[in-house]
Amino acid sequence: MTPHKRETDVVVIGGGPAGLAAAAAAAEAGAEVMLLDRNRELGGILNQCIHDGFGLHAFGEVLTGPEFAARYVDRAQEAGVRLQTETLVAELSEDHQLICTSPGSRVAMRGRSIVLAMGCRERTRGMLRIPGTRPAGVYTAGTAQWLTNMANIRVGQRVLILGSGDIGLIMARRLTWEGADVVGVVELLPYASGLPRNISQCLEDYGIPLYLSHSATHIHGRERVEAVTVAEFDAQRQPIPGTEFDIACDTLLLSVGLIPENELSRRAGVRLDDATCGAWIDDRYMTSVDGVFSCGNVLHIHDLADWAAEEGERAGRSAAAHAIGLGSPRESAPVPVDAGAGIRYVVPQTVARGTEEVLVSFRVVEPGTDRTAQILADGRVLAETKLRRAHPAEMVQIRADVPGGLDTATLEVRLS
Amino acid sequence: MSDTVDVLVIGAGVVGAAIARALSHCSGTVAVLEKEHDVGMGASVRNSGVIHAGINCLPDTARARFCMEGRSLLQTWCSELNVPYSICGKLVVAQSQEQLPSLERLKAHGEANGVPGLRIVSGVEAATLQPGIVCNTALHVPTSGIVSPYALTIAMAEDAAVNGVRFYLGSEVTGIDSTDDAFVVTTTTGTVRARFVINSAGAHAGRVAAMLDPNAPTVYPCLGEYLILDRQVGESMSMMIYPAPRASNAGFGVHITPTTEGNVLLGPSREYVSDPEASECSREAADELLKQACELWPDLPRNLIIGAYAGVRSKLTSPDSGGFADFLFHQTPDQPRAVHLLGIESPGLTAAPALARHVVETFVQPALGIEPKPPEAVQLRRWPDRFEELPEHEKTRAVEEDPDSGDIVCRCEGVTKRELLHAIDNPLGVKTLSGIKFRSRATMGRCSGGYCLPRIVELLQERGWAPDDFLLRGPASPAFAGRLLKESHDPA
Numbered sequence: 001m002t003p004h005k006r007e008t009d010v011v012v013i014g015g016g017p018a019g020l021a022a023a024a025a026a027a028e029a030g031a032e033v034m035l036l037d038r039n040r041e042l043g044g045i046l047n048q049c050i051h052d053g054f055g056l057h058a059f060g061e062v063l064t065g066p067e068f069a070a071r072y073v074d075r076a077q078e079a080g081v082r083l084q085t086e087t088l089v090a091e092l093s094e095d096h097q098l099i100c101t102s103p104g105s106r107v108a109m110r111g112r113s114i115v116l117a118m119g120c121r122e123r124t125r126g127m128l129r130i131p132g133t134r135p136a137g138v139y140t141a142g143t144a145q146w147l148t149n150m151a152n153i154r155v156g157q158r159v160l161i162l163g164s165g166d167i168g169l170i171m172a173r174r175l176t177w178e179g180a181d182v183v184g185v186v187e188l189l190p191y192a193s194g195l196p197r198n199i200s201q202c203l204e205d206y207g208i209p210l211y212l213s214h215s216a217t218h219i220h221g222r223e224r225v226e227a228v229t230v231a232e233f234d235a236q237r238q239p240i241p242g243t244e245f246d247i248a249c250d251t252l253l254l255s256v257g258l259i260p261e262n263e264l265s266r267r268a269g270v271r272l273d274d275a276t277c278g279a280w281i282d283d284r285y286m287t288s289v290d291g292v293f294s295c296g297n298v299l300h301i302h303d304l305a306d307w308a309a310e311e312g313e314r315a316g317r318s319a320a321a322h323a324i325g326l327g328s329p330r331e332s333a334p335v336p337v338d339a340g341a342g343i344r345y346v347v348p349q350t351v352a353r354g355t356e357e358v359l360v361s362f363r364v365v366e367p368g369t370d371r372t373a374q375i376l377a378d379g380r381v382l383a384e385t386k387l388r389r390a391h392p393a394e395m396v397q398i399r400a401d402v403p404g405g406l407d408t409a410t411l412e413v414r415l416s
Numbered sequence: 417m418s419d420t421v422d423v424l425v426i427g428a429g430v431v432g433a434a435i436a437r438a439l440s441h442c443s444g445t446v447a448v449l450e451k452e453h454d455v456g457m458g459a460s461v462r463n464s465g466v467i468h469a470g471i472n473c474l475p476d477t478a479r480a481r482f483c484m485e486g487r488s489l490l491q492t493w494c495s496e497l498n499v500p501y502s503i504c505g506k507l508v509v510a511q512s513q514e515q516l517p518s519l520e521r522l523k524a525h526g527e528a529n530g531v532p533g534l535r536i537v538s539g540v541e542a543a544t545l546q547p548g549i550v551c552n553t554a555l556h557v558p559t560s561g562i563v564s565p566y567a568l569t570i571a572m573a574e575d576a577a578v579n580g581v582r583f584y585l586g587s588e589v590t591g592i593d594s595t596d597d598a599f600v601v602t603t604t605t606g607t608v609r610a611r612f613v614i615n616s617a618g619a620h621a622g623r624v625a626a627m628l629d630p631n632a633p634t635v636y637p638c639l640g641e642y643l644i645l646d647r648q649v650g651e652s653m654s655m656m657i658y659p660a661p662r663a664s665n666a667g668f669g670v671h672i673t674p675t676t677e678g679n680v681l682l683g684p685s686r687e688y689v690s691d692p693e694a695s696e697c698s699r700e701a702a703d704e705l706l707k708q709a710c711e712l713w714p715d716l717p718r719n720l721i722i723g724a725y726a727g728v729r730s731k732l733t734s735p736d737s738g739g740f741a742d743f744l745f746h747q748t749p750d751q752p753r754a755v756h757l758l759g760i761e762s763p764g765l766t767a768a769p770a771l772a773r774h775v776v777e778t779f780v781q782p783a784l785g786i787e788p789k790p791p792e793a794v795q796l797r798r799w800p801d802r803f804e805e806l807p808e809h810e811k812t813r814a815v816e817e818d819p820d821s822g823d824i825v826c827r828c829e830g831v832t833k834r835e836l837l838h839a840i841d842n843p844l845g846v847k848t849l850s851g852i853k854f855r856s857r858a859t860m861g862r863c864s865g866g867y868c869l870p871r872i873v874e875l876l877q878e879r880g881w882a883p884d885d886f887l888l889r890g891p892a893s894p895a896f897a898g899r900l901l902k903e904s905h906d907p908a
Contacts, residue, residue: 038827088824103833104819106812124864126644126723131699134725136888136895146870147896153873153883154897178900222693223893250897266648 008034008082009323011098011111012316013089013264016044018296019117020072021309022316026115027079031320034111035081036100038088043069044119045142046305048149051170053197057306068305092268094289113291113319116265116279117312120258120297122167125219128256130162132219135226141167141255148174156251160228161185162216166194166303166393168255173202182208183249186230188215188237191367193257195303195393216252217244225250260298268292275345276300282334283351283358285315286322290330293319300347300361303395307361328352335377335411342371342415344392354405358382361397362413364390372416375400377408390415417584417606421445422784424601424610426589426624427617428455430565430765431757433572434772435614437493440579441794442776444786447608448573448581449601451588451620453890454851455844456569458618460765461854462642462695462727464673464681466656467491467501467561468763471508471526471534472668478743480529483763486770487559493769494563497571498798500676506560506656507542508668509551509712515660519555522661526557533558546655549713560656564676565765566854570842571799577843578797584608585844586890589617592627594751599628612780615756619692619730625756629748633758636735637692637728640684641701643709646720646862650678657712670708672716677829677857679722682709688735689728697724722862732759743767745775755779800838802857804830825875826868828861836875850889 012023015037023035041047046054049065056062059071076083084102091099098109122140137156139147145167147153159180161168164187172182185203190213192199203210211230217239218229232243260278262270271280271288279287279294287294295315296308321327334350337360346362360375367390374384375398383400390396398413422444425432432448433455439446452458467487473480494501510519516536523534535556537545542554577583587603592613594600601608617624622635658671673681685701702724710716732741743764746756755775760767780786803821806814815822823833839855840847849872852858858872859865865872873886886895 038824086823088827090824090830101811101815101822101824103823104815106815106822121863122866124722124862124866126864127721129643129697129699129702129721129724131697131702133696136893140864140866143866143869147873148900150870151873151877152900154900156897217699222695223889263648 006107006109008032008109008111010034010113010115010316010319011036011109012115012117013092014044014117014119014296014298015039015042015083015085016117016119016296017046017069017072017305017309018119018298018312018315019044019115020069020076021312022115022117022293022295022319023081024072024076024079025313025316026320027076027081029317029320031113031323033079033081033320034109035076035083036087036089037083037085040085042073042083042085048142048146049170050149051174054305057304058309065305072309089264092264094269096291112323113293115315115319116270116287116292116294116298117296118261118264118298120260120301122254123257123259125254128254130216130219133222135219135221135224137221137225137251138219139251139253141165141171141253144171144253145174148178154178154180155253156249157181158183158249159251159253160247160249161253161255163187163254163256164192164194164199164210165255165257166198168253169194169198169202171253171255172208173206176206176208182206183247184209184211186211186214186216188233189213191391193393196391215239219252220246225252228252258297258301260301262298265294265298270294273345273349275339276347278347281348282330283348283355284318284327285311285348286318286330291322300345303393307395311361335406335408337411337413340376340412340414343413346413351406351411353407356402356405358400358402358406358411359397360413361395363392363395364415365392367391368415373398374414374416376412376414377406378410417587417603417608419447419582419584419606420609421447421582422610422786423612423614423780424449424599424608425614425616426601427615427621428573428583429458429616429618430456430460430569430572430768431618431760431771432616433569433576434768435616435775436576436581437572438769438772438776439780440576440581442781442786442788444784446576446581447610448576448583449587449589449603449608450583450585451604453586453848453887454846454854455573455583455585456566456854457850457889459727459729460569461566462640462725463565463762463765464642464671464684465562465565465675466673466765467503467563468766469506469526469557469559470529470531471522471555471557472661473525473529473763475525475528479740479763479767482743482767482770482774484529486763486767489769489773490563490766493572494568496796497568497575498801499564499567499571501561501563502676503559503561504655504674505545506557506658507546507549508555508557508658508660509542509549510553510660511711512552516553518660518662519553522555531557531559546653546657548652548715549657551712562656562674562676563765567799568765570855571797574843575797578795583844585846589624589627592624594628599754611753612784613754614775614780615754616760618760619728621730621756621758625746625758628751628754629746632746632756633732633744634734635692635758636731636733637689637694638731639687639689639694639726639728641697641705641726642681642683642724643702643705643721644723644725645680645682645717646722647678649680649717649720650674653680659708659712670705672709672713682706692728694728695726697726723864729761730759731761743771745779753783797843800835802830803832803835825871826856826858826861828863828867829857831856831858831868833875836872840876847885848887848889849895
């Protein structure tokens with residue numbers, strides 16, 4: 001029995017901020033669009049982000065996660081996007097065939113363009129290889145956020161947070177509000193991984209200690225977490241003997257990084273970038289597979305949902321243009337964009353020759369003050385931006401206008 | 417709890433579960449005591465999951481005999497129970513000519529034990545059998561295989577349960593009294609009278625044996641730690657890779673083993689410990705595992721480690737002597753109706769069905785006069801088919817027949833709501849998150865439940881579970897700490 005076949009202009013996989021914005025923008029550009037999401041509700045992780053701080057850039061307003069998502073759901077609906085929830089894309093092939101599974105149906109479909117917007121997952125204890133026992137009470141911060149905000153479940157009473165990623169910081173405040181005793185946040189690096197505003201609003205305002213250059217070296221408790229041994233770590237990220245101390249707690253939350261969820265992309269033959277763990281894309285957000293686009297956290301981890309949505313809009317417009325025959329063919333020798341001194345990664349990885357506007361997103365390697373980020377074309381500065389405070393937690397964008405069109409061998413982003 | 421049975425099995429690891437299944441095919445009443453809140457919670461779920469070929473057992477030992485008999489019976493039972501296994505083969509690799517004698521010794525032992533197809537191959541041929549490995553010479557063992565050890569243990573126990581065996585989980589034996597016609601076994605939850613007692617308590621078997629025989633041998637726990645690699649790595653593994661053993665009576669050391677689910681295991685480490693419950697992982701052991709595994713497979717992707725676990729071997733050899741002792745069926749003349757299975761370490765998983773058959777036929781049946789049940793009186797509970805493993809056309813049909821088959825709850829492992837419900841409604845009445853994990857594989861994948869734990873919680877809340885009902889392994893390991901809001905609506 002072969003599943004029924006459907007074909008549409010653009011299929012967007014994932015209904016978080018990037019996917020919703022991509023679908024809306026593609027439909028507004030005249031494409032027939034279907035958006036597939038595995039959850040019952042659209043919005044992705046935004047639905048469990050009941051705190052505010054969303055929408056400042058996109059709407060000039062302060063919104064909660066669900067409010068922010070609702071804006072894009074409404075917009076996608078108005079633009080005529082077919083929104084299909086409870087649908088998991090099980091297979092994606094290089095020629096844009098999808099197999100989708102939902103309760104009661106399993107269908108094959110094809111999109112002339114595909115937009116990958118599957119988001120990311122959290123790094124786990126297993127990946128960190130934290131030694132010790134394997135008791136109840138170890139959760140990733142995002143799972144704890146779902147349990148707290150969506151299921152009305154108390155994850156624990158005395159909580160230690162490993163990693164100073166934004167979700168962990170948000171949860172430190174959230175659990176404090178719910179009466180839990182948040183005993184500290186432990187960060188391996190000498191600086192926080194989350195946004196400075198979250199350090200101030202979620203930790204400092206509540207007197208929650210932040211242990212920089214520290215990490216967990218052992219988890220104790222056979223059945224439920226009883227304590228975590230924490231030690232100071234040196235610059236080579238090795239524990240310094242003699243600095244260990246135990247923190248009594250019944251819960252350990254992990255906020256130690258996010259990983260773009262590219263299993264489906266891999267199966268479709270999409271080339272991935274080791275630095276971002278996301279797709280290798282050109283300046284139209286097209287991956288190495290013709291007609292397959294990528295945006296949002298599946299492309300690279302964003303600091304703000306606003307930027308993920310904005311990226312989605314641009315990818316959605318490109319996907320629509322490709323699907324309805326308005327996109328230009330892929331260039332055989334585009335201009336590579338290199339991450340130069342002080343830059344961890346740059347997206348996109350290539351830019352089309354002749355383009356009149358270059359927009360790059362990147363992150364810096366380490367914190368600094370009064371730095372200048374530059375885009376150089378064959379060594380000549382195309383554009384630069386002053387960073388009063390450069391921080392790896394923040395994604396930076398630079399735009400360069402290239403009157404007459406880009407015609408250089410290389411582009412490089414660097415920090416000076 | 418209070419029960420009277422013909423046969424009592426103490427310990428529901430893979431050996432106890434196999435014995436329970438063998439007994440369930442006979443007349444007579446059977447109970448199983450297990451101190452944990454599920455079966456197979458010790459070494460049975462914390463091992464390499466290997467079906468041994470029989471090359472590393474000294475000829476004319478019980479280990480060799482039950483390995484050879486067991487590997488055949490295990491495959492029969494796996495087929496009956498629908499438990500995943502694969503005879504994928506193994507390469508034992510020598511890094512230099514100096515290690516060649518140890519390969520030849522294994523080959524000779526294997527041939528003496530009746531292992532077919534053993535062949536010493538060049539490093540070049542080894543690299544064609546398993547791309548990526550670098551070695552001088554290798555012993556190819558085509559009859560080695562892999563099995564899901566937790567699926568096997570649970571499937572045997574559940575099959576025994578539907579055939580009338582009574583499982584008392586969370587019941588730890590605290591004492592055994594011997595009367596003229598029966599043993600009175602006291603536990604933390606009540607008392608069982610039994611005419612025959614089988615001790616298959618694994619790492620605790622020595623302690624349980626000592627309740628009847630103060631001179632019973634000591635069982636030494638020896639911790640082994642493993643690392644689990646992403647299924648992405650398994651795509652490029654076709655067979656197991658073992659290093660040549662260093663000494664004549666030594667174990668293999670760290671090997672690289674694909675699993676039936678497509679993951680890859682590195683391990684085990686080896687450390688005698690005092691605690692039979694030990695399960696702690698250490699940084700040192702993990703680093704050593706990686707170092708040794710990289711000697712076998714230089715391009716091993718270290719960034720694809722998704723988890724770790726540790727379990728204890730039950731050894732009769734002390735830390736001072738090391739090596740292997742033979743499997744022991746310990747009895748005393750004054751208690752012919754008690755048998756203690758001691759030192760059932762590797763290849764215990766492979767041997768389990770054969771050990772069970774032997775115990776029932778040699779010890780229990782003659783003593784009690786119980787008979788095999790007629791075939792029509794035996795039911796079969798099969799391990800469920802995994803949706804993910806179905807051929808494409810059957811997937812579509814399965815989804816149309818049952819909408820729950822189209823509801824993918826765990827995307828890393830492709831577990832459907834139907835599979836999850838099957839795991840929740842198990843015949844042993846196990847109600848732990850760990851029990852759901854081992855029965856369905858949900859939460860076992862690369863995201864460790866980041867995606868599916870919320871879905872499992874949602875599903876169980878819809879079925880009336882309160883936060884306090886969520887336990888990781890039992891009442892001592894609550895997953896949560898109640899509700900946030902006292903006045904909140906409780907679905908129950």
